[in-house]
Amino acid sequence: MADTIRREYPNTPLRLGLAIPGILHVEKSPSQIDFAKALDSFKVNSIGPLLLMKHLSQFIPAKSAQAFTADAASSHDSLPLPSHAIYAMMAARVGSISDNASGGWYSYRASKAAVFQLAKSFDLYLQTKSAQRAIAVALHPGTVQTDFTKDFWGGRDMLEPIDAAGKLLEVLARLPSDAKGGRGRCWDWKGEEVVP
Template structure:
């Protein structure tokens, strides 16, 4: 059985990605979503105002996870292994798509604007959180010997997709600033590459890791920049989520270990 994961899912791009998967995936594919609290409320919000069959709604599984706590991630991983990835019961059980999207932004304009605590918080949430998620969920991807079946709405190979950003590109950095955010997203790109090398050795063509750049999305993370962003470049979470899933599902083996934007263009290292 193939299953999917979106973490966190309570708001923003993670919320939109979860709803998109619920609308488009076969009812047989579970969607695990996470939140730090108010699980019932998050589940109600995820299911509100979208037309789903009873089976489509029933496969949504909202679980508690604080991505800043490794113990919380371990607890979630243990639950998912027992519920969805127990290969003693189903040898084909595997995580088909893991969307790991935690993020925050503090836009420091100059070195003297960097504050230690906020920079550390940025690095923890943007880089260490996905690193711990990769640590505890990469083992659920299909093994090299597995034979993957095609699933509508899902990529050909199993995939861990980590949220990066264009400003994480060192080669594309022409403006400077945003020190902690740029550094954390550059670190995500390195994490993607190293993880993908590992998956290539262990899982072969059955699993890969990629980075994603969603564009400037109208969420709380980018709220300070809504007015300064051209309207045609400020995306709704729904548009960005749909675009990213299209990109993910269209990636071939040659696209592994790299960062891709919402329009399917590579973000340079």
């Protein structure tokens, strides 16, 4: 993938990178934890974004790079992007240790909690490599009405996939690149921080 990007788009920095994997094996009690399924959760939810970060980090602009021109909205449907690059990874509110009030979903919660750490660690790296030219964050899309969540549709507020994606892009477009602006943290589809 990295070789293809380098060949097809030489000297083009990454402006917006999204790592959006997700798999859930439900474990309501410790007795339901299965090694192969737990490993699968970590491979998809944590290690996948980790390896994408490894291979895509070379395309993120350095601090000496020229800032992107902030896009002006040309119509009511377009969303202006900020002048810095953003690398975002899909976390989940259930990955928040502080927010965990019900337990269960052991491997899913743990593998998504790892994404909070990946976003923070990668952002610290970007602060050195890219300064204000790039940030890393984690995202929580809300409960989205897809096959992934079909067993949990009853009694929940649901977002359509297109709505969740649009709201997350709006959140990303508003994130500043300064240290106080939200870099290295997790943001939900409403623009509210999800604490680790």
